[in-house]
Each structure stands twice: as structure tokens, then as C-alpha cells.
Amino acid sequence: MTSSLPRVAIIGAGSSGITALKTLGEQGFDVTCFEASDRVGGNWVYENKNGMSACYRDLHINTSRPRMEYADLPMPESYPDYPRHDQIAAYFDGYVDRFAIRDRIRFETRVERAARAADGTWRLEPSGGAAERFDALVVANGHHWDPRWPEPAFPGAEGFRGVQMHSHEYRDPDDFADRDVVVVGMGNSAMDIAVEASYVARSVQLVARRGAYIVPKHIFGRPTDQLAGGPLAARIPFAIRRRIAAIVVRLYVGDLTSFGLPEPDHALGQAHPTISGRIIDRITHGAVRVRPNIRRLDGEEVEFEDGARAHADVVVYCTGYRISFPFFDPDLISAPDNRIGLYRRVFHPQIPNVFFIGLLQPLGAVMPLAEAQGRWVAEYLRGEYALPAACEMRRWIVEDRKAMSRRYVASKRHTIQVDFDDYLLDLARERRIGAERARAAGFAPPVAPLAAHAAHEREEASA
Numbered sequence: 416m417t418s419s420l421p422r423v424a425i426i427g428a429g430s431s432g433i434t435a436l437k438t439l440g441e442q443g444f445d446v447t448c449f450e451a452s453d454r455v456g457g458n459w460v461y462e463n464k465n466g467m468s469a470c471y472r473d474l475h476i477n478t479s480r481p482r483m484e485y486a487d488l489p490m491p492e493s494y495p496d497y498p499r500h501d502q503i504a505a506y507f508d509g510y511v512d513r514f515a516i517r518d519r520i521r522f523e524t525r526v527e528r529a530a531r532a533a534d535g536t537w538r539l540e541p542s543g544g545a546a547e548r549f550d551a552l553v554v555a556n557g558h559h560w561d562p563r564w565p566e567p568a569f570p571g572a573e574g575f576r577g578v579q580m581h582s583h584e585y586r587d588p589d590d591f592a593d594r595d596v597v598v599v600g601m602g603n604s605a606m607d608i609a610v611e612a613s614y615v616a617r618s619v620q621l622v623a624r625r626g627a628y629i630v631p632k633h634i635f636g637r638p639t640d641q642l643a644g645g646p647l648a649a650r651i652p653f654a655i656r657r658r659i660a661a662i663v664v665r666l667y668v669g670d671l672t673s674f675g676l677p678e679p680d681h682a683l684g685q686a687h688p689t690i691s692g693r694i695i696d697r698i699t700h701g702a703v704r705v706r707p708n709i710r711r712l713d714g715e716e717v718e719f720e721d722g723a724r725a726h727a728d729v730v731v732y733c734t735g736y737r738i739s740f741p742f743f744d745p746d747l748i749s750a751p752d753n754r755i756g757l758y759r760r761v762f763h764p765q766i767p768n769v770f771f772i773g774l775l776q777p778l779g780a781v782m783p784l785a786e787a788q789g790r791w792v793a794e795y796l797r798g799e800y801a802l803p804a805a806c807e808m809r810r811w812i813v814e815d816r817k818a819m820s821r822r823y824v825a826s827k828r829h830t831i832q833v834d835f836d837d838y839l840l841d842l843a844r845e846r847r848i849g850a851e852r853a854r855a856a857g858f859a860p861p862v863a864p865l866a867a868h869a870a871h872e873r874e875e876a877s878a
Contacts (some may be wrong), residue, residue: 420444420552421768421796422864424539424817426526426742428495429457430507430782432555434485435789436812437514439553442793448516448693449541451525454678455511456504458559458580462586466521467606469583469806472663473611474500476780477690479638482835483780488513496638525625529628529742530764535768536865539742543640550862551796556787558569558774559583561825565599580735591616595726597717599709600733601627602828606691608731613702620717620725621698624708625677626671632692639690640779649836653791657684674698674706687778687832735828738774744776753827754816759845760831760838761788762795765805776828779835787842794846798860801852 423439425432428450437448442778452465475497481526484490484501487736488510494502511517521541527538529552537552572579582604588611599622606629613619619712630639642663646648648656661683672694679686686731697703707720717727738750748763749755758764759773770792773785794800802808822831853859 419864420860421864422548423447423527423551423553423796424449424537424547425553425555426529427457427555427557428455428520428522429502429555429557430459431509431557431785431788432457432553433516433520434510434600434782434786435553435555435772435792436516436519437510438786438789439795439796440516440519441514442559442797444793444796448520448521449524449539450520451528454504454508455517456507457557459500459503459507461500461504467557469559469585471585471607471611472501472587474607475628476500476503477632478780479632479640482638482640483782485510485782485786487786494528497632498765515627526742530744531747531766536866537768546824549867550865551770552772553772553792554774554787556740556742558701558735558738558776558831561739562731563735563737564731564736569709569712569773571714572831574714575712576715577727580729580731582731582735583736585731586848588612588615589728593617593652595727596620597622597706597709597725597727598733599624601625601689602687602733603691605690605731605733606694609703609734610691610693610697613697616724619697619703620706620727621676621694621703622706622709622719623728626677626681627670628664628677628679628683628688629671629676629694630664630688630690632690633668643738644876649834651839653834657682658686668695670831677707681824685822686826687776690711737827738831753830755831756789756812757807758802758811759842760833761791762802762808764812765810767802774831775831775838777833777835777838784833784835784838784842787839790844791842796860796862798858799853800846800849801856801861802849802850 421442425436425447425448428448430800431456432448436446436448452463458468459470460468471513479496480490480494490506501647525542526539526543530538532538537549538546540546558714562583581762585608591612592615594616595618596612597620598615601623609619609621632639704803710718715726716724718724738753740748750790757771761770763769773781775784777784823832
């Protein structure tokens with residue numbers, strides 16, 4: 416059976432790549448995973464050798480354990496509600512060994528270039544090795560590794576005499592000991608870094624460029640994401656769910672402006688909320704001071720939009736990431752302004768043998784979604800699922816982009832956003848519909864194995 420299936424390459428052995436590898440391997444595919452680091456886990460590996468991880472010393476997940484684990488391997492019950500990064504990395508190591516897929520991963524092997532050959536196959540050029548060909552390519556290189564700096568830079572940034580760094584560089588709060596720190600942003604990383612710095616720094620200023628909803632990790636004694644999550648919740652209209660959630664959060668957290676935070680200029684659910692159980696505490700203790708946006712940097716000081724000034728040894732920009740694929744020719748596949756047109760976040764409408772796993776941003780963890788995506792791709796490559804027509808996929812992409820712009824505030828952060836339970840429900844429905852299409856088409860695999868390509872090339876050569 417394996418010889419009749421396409422040969423598949425996977426780029427990345429992070430949380431998305433390893434679950435795709437596991438599924439494809441179980442389904443009989445000849446599959447190879449290329450990983451730039453010396454271990455699995457990607458972003459969850461502290462001081463990862465590949466230099467791409469944003470993991471810092473005291474990082475904990477902001478999704479509760481049951482909502483993060485793979486369906487086929489629960490996390491240890493000894494883990495806390497919100498595990499630490501090294502526990503999560505150990506869980507990924509255990510997953511790879513439990514399903515015996517480690518020998519399919521080529522560690523310390525970066526894919527320098529991935530290009531399509533004339534016959535449609537993929538030609539991969541790995542670091543330190545000869546080029547290889549594959550019938551299909553799975554991209555799981557993550558989207559939290561290519562820092563996006565403020566655009567444009569703040570006036571005076573070039574002449575600032577302190578340190579300017581992106582949150583991607585942050586590792587240890589002790590680096591801020593006895594220093595004046597300015598943290599720019601209101602997302603999860605900004606809140607974490609401000610809180611951690613506040614225990615060792617001389618001062619911490621948190622720059623709130625716009626308001627954000629702050630959701631505690633526990634409400635009524637339970638992890639917040641377990642209160643209303645699950646398949647049944649996805650069947651309740653979003654407007655109703657949002658209204659209920661807004662009431663609960665407001666009752667539990669209170670009026671954010673009473674803590675000096677700006678009022679959000681959007682409704683809950685129209686932007687990615689910030690999950691933090693500690694920031695309000697540090698603000699009310701005076702350990703973190705909230706400031707409006709930066710007007711300019713001036714020597715060793717920062718001037719804010721209200722005219723106030725503060726000395727700064729370090730400015731930390733928590734301004735997000737770019738979606739990028741350094742191994743592709745930009746004319747082939749790229750994501751300008753963090754936008755890429757994919758059918759249901761996975762399938763490229765013009766290139767039938769490339770697939771993207773984990774390229775989405777849920778309120779919750781990516782892992783269960785990537786697991787479902789990997790199974791979906793395997794069904795497609797085996798001919799057990801058939802895609803709709805290319806025009807229908809393009810129509811879906813256009814409508815999805817319109818829906819995203821109606822719901823979310825305009826931001827490069829909200830281009831791949833999904834609702835966790837809704838996405839899983841919609842994906843399950845699409846897989847069932849696609850199985851019917853495949854049945855009607857006679858279960859024909861859409862991607863031929865290399866042997867067929869080679870035979871075709873020989874025929875062309877002899878002609």
C-alpha cells in the first residue's frame with residue numbers, strides 16, 4: 416500500500432509538525448520531517464538551538480491542560496491546570512516516543528529552499544545534504560518566530576541610548592534587575608513580561624496603545640476556558656456566547672478603567688483577549704504603571720502621548736510576529752501583511768500538493784486543531800476526502816476574509832484567527848461532506864507517487 420501513496424515531507428517538528436507526522440506515518444505514508452533544531456517542541460523549547468523559540472524562563476501556557484492535549488495522548492494528570500514550558504516540552508517528547516516517530520525526523524536539518532519541479536513534485540534543499548524530491552509538502556514551521564517591530568518605528572528610536580528589544584528575545588526577568596523597563600503592548604507576552612519584570616526592575620511602565628480585555632485564568636474556581644467550551648458551545652450562536660462571556664468577565668474583573676487601563680474600543684471577541692491572572696494585582700500594588708502610547712524616544716527617556724516622560728534602560732516591543740516562509744520563493748507562496756489565502760486554513764487553491772498545519776490563531780491551543788488538520792490531509796492524500804472545486808475554495812477564502820474584517824479590529828494579528836470549538840465542528844462537517852465527494856469520484860488519490868512522475872518523465876523523454 417505504501418508504494419501507491421505519495422512521498423511526503425514535513426517542515427518543522429513543533430507541536431503541529433509532530434502530530435501530522437504521526438498521522439501520516441500511521442496511514443502508511445513514506446513521510447520525512449525536517450527540523451532545524453536538535454529536538455522536537457518548537458516554540459516550547461526553552462533556549463531552543465534553532466534560535467526560533469520565543470520561550471522564556473517562567474513561561475506557562477495560557478490554555479488549560481485538557482484543552483491543549485492531543486486527543487490520542489492525554490497530558491499527565493499530575494500536571495497543573497496551566498503547565499510550565501518544560502512540562503509541555505516533555506509532553507511533546509513523550510508523544511514522539513509513544514508513537515515511535517522519532518526516527519522519521521531529521522534533526523538539525525533546515526530546509527533552505529522548497530521549489531516545485533516541472534512535473535509538480537517538490538524539490539527540497541536541506542542544509543548539509545543533497546536535494547530531494549517529494550510528492551507532497553506539509554508546512555508546519557510556526558508563526559511565532561519572525562518578530563514584527565513597530566511600523567513605523569517610534570520617532571527618536573535610532574538615537575535612543577537604552578536597549579530596544581522584541582519580546583522574542585526575552586528569556587529571563589533577572590536581566591531587568593534594577594533597570595527601568597518600558598513594555599509596549601497589551602497582549603499575553605506584554606502582560607507576562609511586565610509582571611515578571613516588576614519583581615526585579617526599578618520601575619515598569621506598561622504602554623497600552625489600545626484597550627484590551629483581560630481575562631483571568633480562573634473564574635469561579637475553574638479554568639476559564641473550561642466554563643463554556645466544547646462541541647455543544649459551538650452550536651450556540653456566537654453573539655449569545657459573546658454576550659454571556661462579556662457579562663461574566665465584567666462581573667469578575669470589574670471596570671478596567673478603574674485600574675488605569677484604557678477602555679477597549681471593541682466588544683469582547685472582536686480582538687484576541689489577554690489571558691492573565693496577575694497583571695491587575697501588580698498594577699494595583701503600584702509595581703506596574705500603565706501609560707498611553709509612546710510619542711517618541713529621547714536619549715535615555717521615553718515621552719508618552721500625554722506628555723509625561725520616564726527614564727528607560729530597556730524598551731521591550733511586544734508587537735507580534737510576521738507570517739513568513741523563508742524556504743519559498745515569495746512569488747510562489749508568501750503572506751504579505753500576514754495574509755495568505757488558504758481553504759479553511761490548510762489547502763492552497765492553486766497548488767494541490769502543499770498543506771499548512773497549525774497556521775491559525777485560536778483562543779486556546781493550536782495542538783488539537785493541528786491534530787484534526789493532519790488527519791484531514793491524510794484523508795485527502797489517500798483519496799478518502801475530495802476538495803470542492805477551486806472556484807468554491809476561492810469563494811470561501813473571499814467570504815472568510817470579509818467575515819474576519821467584519822468581526823475583528825483591523826490588525827495584522829487577526830488574519831488567521833479562529834474560534835477553537837467552531838473550527839473543530841466546521842472541520843468535522845467538511846470532512847464528512849468531502850468524504851461524500853470522494854465516494855462519488857471513486858476514491859481517487861489526488862497526488863500521484865514519485866514513481867508515476869518518473870514514468871511520465873521517461874515517456875516524455877522517449878517521445
